[in-house]
Amino acid sequence: MKRAIVVGGGISGLATAYLLGEKARSAGLELEVMLLEKEKRTGGKILSIKDNGFLCEWGPNGFLDNKPQTLELCRQAGADSQLLRSNDNARKRFIFSEGVLHRLPENGPSFLASKLISWPGKLRLAMEPLIPQYQGEIDETLAAFGRRRLGDEALRKLIAPMVSGIFAGDPETMSLKSCFPRIAELEAQYGGLIKAMIKLAKKKKQDIAEGKVVASAAGPGGVLTSFRGGIQDLTDILSARIGEAAVTLDEQVEKVAKGSTAPYRVISDRGELEADAVVLATPAYATAGMLQGLDAGMAALLNEIPYATMTVVCFGYRRERISRDLDGFGYLIPKQEGKNILGTLWDSSIFENRAPEGHVLLRSMMGGACFPEYINLPDEEVQKRVQADLKTIMGINEPPDFVKIFRHEKAIPQYTVGHAKRLAGLEEQAKAHPGLILTGNSYRGIGLNDCVAAAQRASDEAIEQLKNR
Template sequence: MPANGRFRVAVIGGGISGLAAAYRLAKARAAGQPLEEHLFEAQTRLGGVIHTDQADGCLIEAGPDSFLSEKPQAFELARELGLAGDVVGSDDARRHTYILHRGKLATLPDGLMFLVPTRLLPMLTTPLVPFAEKVGMLRELFRKPQAVGDESVAGFVERHFGRAMVENIADPLLAGVYGGSADELSIRATLPRFADMEQREGSLIRAVLKARRKMRRVPRGPLALFSTLENGLAQFTRAIEQRLEPSRVHCGAGVAGIRVAPAGGHGRPGYDLVCHGGLQAGFDALILALPAHESARLLSSRDPELAAPLAQIPYSSSMTVAVGYHHRVRRMLPPGFGFLVPRREGPRLLACTFVHAKFPSRVPPDRALLRCFLGGSRDEAILNLDDEQAARLVLEELRQILGLSEEPLFVRVYRWRRSMAQYAVGHLDRVAAIHQRLRHHPGTFLAGNWESGIGISDCIRSGQTAASNCLRYLAET
């Protein structure tokens, strides 16, 4: 037991990973555990890339806009925070997504389970895949189970469905979700379910159809594909912040360095944080809930062998641009959630969501809202445009793609530098090496979107796991 009778834990990073960790510690404290949780955040607000904004009556998600309903952690956390009644689903009745193909919007074929076609007719009629590759897809049904090592998503999809599926479907989907490229992302780390299916069944189409038949036998509630919170994802941030002790939430307190102090009274090392704004001394444990490159920087002098694999995890940058219009624009758009743009089509836009269609309650009836996504691993340079240049570029590309020449009512530009971990080929080995090396540092725990998934639910799980491991360590101390 430490001198003042309470363990002091520092959580560094106030994005959703760090908030989930701090909240788990706060719950343990409320349940009687002798500890103080402190949260250190470099910016003046919490939430990290979760940032909900408002303009002209519209609710704008500057970063993530929703979470996948099939992963439970975000919904569970919302329930615990008393926000279950605020969870809203996407309006899936209108769920069409388009892909820009030879300058025109083509519908993403119905029945596509992320990358795997499961319905014949839409695949036969889609212009996105040439005839020879359609015939090849029928052959895919007869593939034998096969165990291969890690490879790129592009290599994997090409082996099963041909190059057009990579360029016209897989790559734009991955760019829209991960800001990444199918040629670089690892199939085992990004889409492990499909790698396992290949190993078990050989044919992905057969495996997906089988899994779907099984799922139909399990009665489920009417789950939308995407869920979010009625007043924006920042509701998570606010609700967690309210449950933390205000004097221990340190915003504008970026951690510049960590000093390891000699073993304290309980025989374990202590930690001091060199923060912008002064030294914060005397912590018994640390949770670094940061982008991997930032954890690498803070750990490099202490253990280069731990910092090296962290520093090797690439991150992409992105920009979102929200454009608000008069409601008549709704009638000028095709029905659906939005569109994706394959790289070779030319525009710098990667994706565009028709927010008023996906989450109708976020946009008043007299407005239309488009949210554009740009940047990613192939176009970091776009972040150098100033707001005016970015707005001009986006409006011009919307004009080319949608024929939209209406004057917008507002444009908002948001930049997210080095914020999305890229699970490149070999990622799982790097993460295993990090966890292995971390065993040499009792009292230090890591979380973040590089660890076990980049989605909001994955980050919540990562933060909660780090906090649980930390509580176990303190209990053993």
């Protein structure tokens, strides 16, 4: 029997191990799949903590249903009946600018009526179709792209908060084509974003008229989806499907070397195992450590991928303590506003059952690539700063009734300028190691959907290699 070892039990590793087992079965391939995880639990960045009736997400709080990957995996693993869609009002998102929470406009008329962007800023945005298409060779930053196509104000108030909301990133360093490849493609294909929107809307209308199936996700980003027990249900279900015997916890892989009876030897703090295929679903810096001896060139490229820090601050309040409505998803804050937090998610408005009866749960994010030093603040200082910001932004004068603070020293990989070149280098060098596959959020997308899509590709590649061995 052949053996495949998956290292790392976050969503990427779990999805890869589960899919590998399923694909091997349907291909009639006799395969032992093993997953090694260094912590005493699976889930990686996914962890749903229940305390005093509150459900606090340590990392992600869901995935968007406008891409099919995670939904499809849930269906395949028999987890779809337990899915929980976010409330409809979670479509309403806000930006805090110049002392006011502005609703993020969703269409042309609401954009014109919004006071978020000034009239000169709106005029500059309206000129977008006249801006020539990018002809440069260099990997453009998100900031350069935003300034060039949409103007400085849109960059500050729309693009930068979005980049901090998704990547906890700094638009001045992040690569457009690596972070948002679709946007780069739209400019290349249609000559501009407004032109692309008009053409795509026309095509959608035509498709509907011709009776073709068209994605019907509510809102431009789809519907945020989780589980009643929190997003950890997803990784718990996958672990259970893979099977207790195949998942080893508390085992830290130290090295991947050439094997003697099989192509690879996986060396951990517990011993050694030989494998026909190895999938490393670990963060880039951890993968670099494992590959140092086998391929120093790959390790060097992996070490070039930086990570942003993040502090997640959960505050629970009795509902009557908050005078404003919490009808929405929450808000993001442009850096120029000089606040401590990057934004706040109104978690108990997004999903039911995130707070006990008569209470609300707010989750604020601090740090990111723009404020790396915040990770070192002690709890009392974090709480003081978040309270001060919530007072100015939401008018909450009282201290919270419930507090939980989580720190991620290496929260999210940053796809900075040069990321695509690094990936091309890794791909080239990986050709020397057939059956050694890298996956996870360090490469082609950090969303749960991206991790599951990458797991599909990794499991396909592993099956192909195993069949040919």
